[in-house]
Amino acid sequence: MSAALRTIALEKRFGGLVATNKVDFTLEHGARHALIGPNGAGKTTFVNLLTGVLPATAGQVLLDGEDVTRLSQQRRARRGLGRTFQINQLFPAMTPVESVGLAVSERMGGGADFWRSLGARRDIIGEVLDLLERFRLIDVMDHPTARLAYGKQRLLELAVALAGNPRVLLLDEPAAGVPEAERRELLDTLAALPSDVSILLIEHDMDLVFSFADRITVLVNGTHFAEGTPGDVMKDPRVREVYLGEEEHA
Numbered sequence: 136m137s138a139a140l141r142t143i144a145l146e147k148r149f150g151g152l153v154a155t156n157k158v159d160f161t162l163e164h165g166a167r168h169a170l171i172g173p174n175g176a177g178k179t180t181f182v183n184l185l186t187g188v189l190p191a192t193a194g195q196v197l198l199d200g201e202d203v204t205r206l207s208q209q210r211r212a213r214r215g216l217g218r219t220f221q222i223n224q225l226f227p228a229m230t231p232v233e234s235v236g237l238a239v240s241e242r243m244g245g246g247a248d249f250w251r252s253l254g255a256r257r258d259i260i261g262e263v264l265d266l267l268e269r270f271r272l273i274d275v276m277d278h279p280t281a282r283l284a285y286g287k288q289r290l291l292e293l294a295v296a297l298a299g300n301p302r303v304l305l306l307d308e309p310a311a312g313v314p315e316a317e318r319r320e321l322l323d324t325l326a327a328l329p330s331d332v333s334i335l336l337i338e339h340d341m342d343l344v345f346s347f348a349d350r351i352t353v354l355v356n357g358t359h360f361a362e363g364t365p366g367d368v369m370k371d372p373r374v375r376e377v378y379l380g381e382e383e384h385a
Protein backbone atom coordinates (compact mmCIF):
# COMPACT_ATOMS: atom_id res chain seq x y z
CA MET A 136 0.00 0.00 0.00
CA SER A 137 1.28 3.50 -0.85
CA ALA A 138 1.99 5.97 1.92
CA ALA A 139 -0.70 8.56 2.64
CA LEU A 140 1.70 11.29 1.58
CA ARG A 141 5.23 11.12 0.27
CA THR A 142 7.83 13.48 -1.07
CA ILE A 143 10.74 12.45 -3.26
CA ALA A 144 13.77 14.74 -3.50
CA LEU A 145 11.46 17.72 -3.06
CA GLU A 146 13.24 20.98 -3.61
CA LYS A 147 12.45 24.70 -3.40
CA ARG A 148 14.85 27.47 -4.23
CA PHE A 149 14.24 31.17 -3.73
CA GLY A 150 16.96 32.59 -5.98
CA GLY A 151 20.20 31.37 -4.40
CA LEU A 152 18.54 30.18 -1.17
CA VAL A 153 17.64 26.49 -0.91
CA ALA A 154 14.62 26.49 1.43
CA THR A 155 13.75 22.81 0.83
CA ASN A 156 16.73 20.65 0.03
CA LYS A 157 15.85 17.36 -1.73
CA VAL A 158 13.55 16.22 1.07
CA ASP A 159 12.41 12.58 1.11
CA PHE A 160 9.53 12.28 3.54
CA THR A 161 6.83 9.69 4.22
CA LEU A 162 3.56 10.11 6.11
CA GLU A 163 2.09 6.69 6.82
CA HIS A 164 -1.64 5.96 6.85
CA GLY A 165 -3.18 6.92 10.17
CA ALA A 166 0.04 8.65 11.26
CA ARG A 167 0.36 11.16 14.05
CA HIS A 168 3.55 12.73 12.75
CA ALA A 169 5.11 16.05 13.77
CA LEU A 170 7.45 18.26 11.76
CA ILE A 171 9.75 20.37 13.90
CA GLY A 172 12.82 22.51 13.38
CA PRO A 173 14.38 25.79 14.42
CA ASN A 174 13.08 29.10 13.07
CA GLY A 175 13.75 29.39 9.37
CA ALA A 176 14.32 25.62 8.98
CA GLY A 177 11.85 25.53 6.10
CA LYS A 178 8.71 24.07 7.72
CA THR A 179 6.30 26.59 6.23
CA THR A 180 7.89 26.29 2.80
CA PHE A 181 7.63 22.49 2.99
CA VAL A 182 3.91 22.68 3.90
CA ASN A 183 3.34 25.16 1.08
CA LEU A 184 4.94 22.71 -1.35
CA LEU A 185 2.76 19.86 -0.05
CA THR A 186 -0.45 21.86 -0.42
CA GLY A 187 0.44 23.55 -3.72
CA VAL A 188 0.65 27.12 -2.40
CA LEU A 189 4.18 27.18 -3.85
CA PRO A 190 5.40 25.35 -6.96
CA ALA A 191 8.34 23.00 -6.35
CA THR A 192 11.61 23.70 -8.12
CA ALA A 193 12.22 19.94 -8.42
CA GLY A 194 11.07 16.63 -6.97
CA GLN A 195 7.66 15.09 -6.38
CA VAL A 196 4.68 15.08 -4.00
CA LEU A 197 2.64 11.86 -3.97
CA LEU A 198 -0.79 11.66 -2.36
CA ASP A 199 -1.76 8.04 -1.85
CA GLY A 200 0.74 7.10 -4.54
CA GLU A 201 -0.57 9.61 -7.10
CA ASP A 202 1.69 12.38 -8.31
CA VAL A 203 0.05 15.70 -7.38
CA THR A 204 3.16 17.86 -7.81
CA ARG A 205 1.66 19.92 -10.62
CA LEU A 206 -1.90 20.13 -9.25
CA SER A 207 -3.45 23.31 -7.85
CA GLN A 208 -4.31 23.68 -4.16
CA GLN A 209 -7.99 23.14 -4.93
CA ARG A 210 -7.38 19.93 -6.83
CA ARG A 211 -5.14 18.57 -4.07
CA ALA A 212 -7.88 19.44 -1.56
CA ARG A 213 -10.45 17.60 -3.67
CA ARG A 214 -8.18 14.55 -3.63
CA GLY A 215 -8.21 14.55 0.15
CA LEU A 216 -5.44 16.89 1.29
CA GLY A 217 -6.79 19.17 4.04
CA ARG A 218 -5.04 21.80 6.10
CA THR A 219 -5.43 24.38 8.81
CA PHE A 220 -3.53 27.64 8.72
CA GLN A 221 -1.16 29.35 11.14
CA ILE A 222 -3.06 32.60 10.65
CA ASN A 223 -6.80 32.61 11.13
CA GLN A 224 -8.54 32.24 7.76
CA LEU A 225 -12.13 32.21 9.03
CA PHE A 226 -14.86 34.61 7.92
CA PRO A 227 -15.35 36.87 10.96
CA ALA A 228 -19.04 37.67 10.37
CA MET A 229 -20.12 34.06 9.83
CA THR A 230 -21.24 31.78 12.62
CA PRO A 231 -19.78 28.29 13.21
CA VAL A 232 -22.92 26.64 11.85
CA GLU A 233 -22.62 28.71 8.66
CA SER A 234 -18.87 28.11 8.24
CA VAL A 235 -19.11 24.36 8.78
CA GLY A 236 -22.28 24.19 6.67
CA LEU A 237 -20.55 25.98 3.82
CA ALA A 238 -17.54 23.65 4.05
CA VAL A 239 -19.77 20.55 3.93
CA SER A 240 -21.73 22.07 1.05
CA GLU A 241 -18.54 22.87 -0.88
CA ARG A 242 -17.32 19.32 -0.45
CA MET A 243 -20.55 18.15 -2.02
CA GLY A 244 -19.96 20.48 -4.94
CA GLY A 245 -22.74 22.87 -4.01
CA GLY A 246 -21.06 26.03 -2.80
CA ALA A 247 -23.01 28.88 -1.25
CA ASP A 248 -26.26 28.42 -3.20
CA PHE A 249 -26.51 24.81 -2.18
CA TRP A 250 -25.94 25.80 1.45
CA ARG A 251 -28.92 28.17 1.36
CA SER A 252 -31.24 25.31 0.47
CA LEU A 253 -29.76 22.94 3.01
CA GLY A 254 -32.56 23.40 5.51
CA ALA A 255 -34.34 20.49 3.86
CA ARG A 256 -31.35 18.12 3.96
CA ARG A 257 -31.45 16.33 7.28
CA ASP A 258 -28.37 14.23 6.55
CA ILE A 259 -26.28 17.34 5.98
CA ILE A 260 -27.65 19.14 8.99
CA GLY A 261 -26.80 16.01 10.98
CA GLU A 262 -23.22 16.04 9.73
CA VAL A 263 -22.83 19.75 10.53
CA LEU A 264 -24.16 19.23 14.05
CA ASP A 265 -21.88 16.21 14.58
CA LEU A 266 -18.86 18.30 13.63
CA LEU A 267 -19.94 21.19 15.86
CA GLU A 268 -20.36 18.77 18.73
CA ARG A 269 -17.06 16.98 18.15
CA PHE A 270 -15.26 20.33 18.18
CA ARG A 271 -17.20 21.65 21.17
CA LEU A 272 -18.86 24.45 19.27
CA ILE A 273 -22.54 23.67 19.85
CA ASP A 274 -23.02 26.30 22.54
CA VAL A 275 -21.54 29.04 20.32
CA MET A 276 -22.77 27.79 16.95
CA ASP A 277 -24.83 30.90 16.20
CA HIS A 278 -22.30 33.47 17.46
CA PRO A 279 -20.31 35.49 14.92
CA THR A 280 -16.81 34.02 14.63
CA ALA A 281 -15.16 37.37 15.43
CA ARG A 282 -16.70 37.25 18.91
CA LEU A 283 -15.59 33.70 19.76
CA ALA A 284 -12.76 33.05 22.22
CA TYR A 285 -9.52 32.45 20.28
CA GLY A 286 -9.38 28.78 21.29
CA LYS A 287 -12.89 28.30 19.87
CA GLN A 288 -11.79 29.91 16.61
CA ARG A 289 -8.95 27.39 16.33
CA LEU A 290 -11.44 24.59 17.02
CA LEU A 291 -13.69 26.00 14.29
CA GLU A 292 -10.77 25.90 11.85
CA LEU A 293 -10.33 22.21 12.66
CA ALA A 294 -14.06 21.58 12.16
CA VAL A 295 -14.00 23.36 8.79
CA ALA A 296 -10.93 21.36 7.71
CA LEU A 297 -12.54 18.09 8.74
CA ALA A 298 -15.79 18.98 6.95
CA GLY A 299 -13.83 18.53 3.71
CA ASN A 300 -13.39 14.82 4.60
CA PRO A 301 -9.61 14.88 4.25
CA ARG A 302 -7.58 11.69 4.12
CA VAL A 303 -4.48 13.68 5.03
CA LEU A 304 -4.63 16.70 7.32
CA LEU A 305 -1.80 19.21 7.78
CA LEU A 306 -2.07 21.15 11.01
CA ASP A 307 -0.02 24.34 10.95
CA GLU A 308 0.65 25.39 14.53
CA PRO A 309 -2.90 24.76 15.78
CA ALA A 310 -2.06 25.90 19.32
CA ALA A 311 -0.35 29.16 18.35
CA GLY A 312 -1.78 32.07 20.30
CA VAL A 313 -4.24 29.94 22.29
CA PRO A 314 -4.28 31.09 25.93
CA GLU A 315 -3.33 28.55 28.58
CA ALA A 316 -6.90 28.28 29.92
CA GLU A 317 -8.19 27.14 26.51
CA ARG A 318 -5.34 24.76 25.61
CA ARG A 319 -6.69 21.64 27.33
CA GLU A 320 -9.82 21.66 25.21
CA LEU A 321 -7.75 22.04 22.05
CA LEU A 322 -5.32 19.25 22.97
CA ASP A 323 -8.18 16.88 23.87
CA THR A 324 -9.86 17.64 20.56
CA LEU A 325 -6.65 17.04 18.60
CA ALA A 326 -6.19 13.73 20.40
CA ALA A 327 -9.72 12.72 19.37
CA LEU A 328 -9.35 13.39 15.63
CA PRO A 329 -10.49 10.38 13.57
CA SER A 330 -7.82 7.68 13.54
CA ASP A 331 -8.20 7.02 9.81
CA VAL A 332 -7.10 10.58 8.95
CA SER A 333 -3.31 10.75 8.53
CA ILE A 334 -1.99 13.85 10.28
CA LEU A 335 1.14 15.96 9.95
CA LEU A 336 1.49 18.52 12.74
CA ILE A 337 3.80 21.50 12.27
CA GLU A 338 4.44 22.88 15.71
CA HIS A 339 6.84 24.84 17.89
CA ASP A 340 5.23 23.81 21.14
CA MET A 341 7.16 20.77 22.34
CA ASP A 342 4.53 19.76 24.92
CA LEU A 343 1.98 19.47 22.16
CA VAL A 344 4.42 17.67 19.84
CA PHE A 345 5.29 15.08 22.46
CA SER A 346 1.70 14.55 23.60
CA PHE A 347 0.39 14.20 20.05
CA ALA A 348 3.01 12.61 17.81
CA ASP A 349 4.23 9.03 17.58
CA ARG A 350 6.81 10.05 14.98
CA ILE A 351 8.86 13.22 14.54
CA THR A 352 10.80 14.60 11.59
CA VAL A 353 13.35 17.34 12.18
CA LEU A 354 14.11 19.83 9.42
CA VAL A 355 17.26 21.93 9.61
CA ASN A 356 18.30 24.38 6.88
CA GLY A 357 15.70 22.87 4.56
CA THR A 358 17.20 19.40 4.95
CA HIS A 359 15.60 16.26 6.39
CA PHE A 360 17.91 16.14 9.39
CA ALA A 361 16.53 13.42 11.67
CA GLU A 362 13.47 11.25 12.15
CA GLY A 363 12.20 8.75 14.69
CA THR A 364 9.96 8.18 17.67
CA PRO A 365 9.73 11.08 20.13
CA GLY A 366 12.06 9.17 22.46
CA ASP A 367 14.67 8.63 19.73
CA VAL A 368 14.56 12.24 18.59
CA MET A 369 14.87 13.54 22.15
CA LYS A 370 17.94 11.37 22.70
CA ASP A 371 19.65 12.24 19.40
CA PRO A 372 22.63 14.44 20.39
CA ARG A 373 22.67 16.10 16.94
CA VAL A 374 19.07 17.17 17.37
CA ARG A 375 19.67 18.41 20.88
CA GLU A 376 22.53 20.48 19.65
CA VAL A 377 20.83 22.17 16.72
CA TYR A 378 17.27 22.31 17.89
CA LEU A 379 16.59 21.69 21.54
CA GLY A 380 19.82 23.46 22.48
CA GLU A 381 18.60 26.52 20.66
CA GLU A 382 15.31 26.40 22.59
CA GLU A 383 17.19 26.27 25.88
CA HIS A 384 19.09 29.39 24.92
CA ALA A 385 15.99 31.20 23.60
Ligand SMILES: Nc1ncnc2c1ncn2[C@@H]1O[C@H](COP(=O)(O)OP(=O)(O)OP(=O)(O)O)[C@@H](O)[C@H]1O
Nearest residue numbers: 149152153154172173174175176177178179180181
Ligand atom coordinates in the same frame (compact mmCIF):
# COMPACT_ATOMS: atom_id res chain seq x y z
N1 LIG B 1 8.92 33.77 -0.50
C1 LIG B 1 10.19 33.69 -0.09
N2 LIG B 1 11.18 34.32 -0.73
C2 LIG B 1 12.46 34.23 -0.33
N3 LIG B 1 12.87 33.51 0.76
C3 LIG B 1 11.91 32.85 1.43
C4 LIG B 1 10.53 32.91 1.07
N4 LIG B 1 9.82 32.15 1.96
C5 LIG B 1 10.72 31.65 2.83
N5 LIG B 1 11.97 32.06 2.53
C6 LIG B 1 13.20 31.71 3.24
O1 LIG B 1 13.26 30.28 3.28
C7 LIG B 1 13.78 29.84 4.55
C8 LIG B 1 12.76 28.91 5.20
O2 LIG B 1 11.65 29.70 5.66
P1 LIG B 1 10.34 29.05 6.28
O3 LIG B 1 9.40 30.18 6.56
O4 LIG B 1 9.87 27.95 5.42
O5 LIG B 1 10.90 28.44 7.64
P2 LIG B 1 10.11 27.95 8.94
O6 LIG B 1 10.80 26.74 9.43
O7 LIG B 1 8.68 27.82 8.61
O8 LIG B 1 10.34 29.15 9.91
P3 LIG B 1 9.47 29.63 11.16
O9 LIG B 1 9.48 28.51 12.12
O10 LIG B 1 10.22 30.83 11.62
O11 LIG B 1 8.10 29.96 10.62
C9 LIG B 1 14.09 31.08 5.35
O12 LIG B 1 15.46 31.37 5.18
C10 LIG B 1 13.22 32.16 4.70
O13 LIG B 1 13.80 33.42 4.84
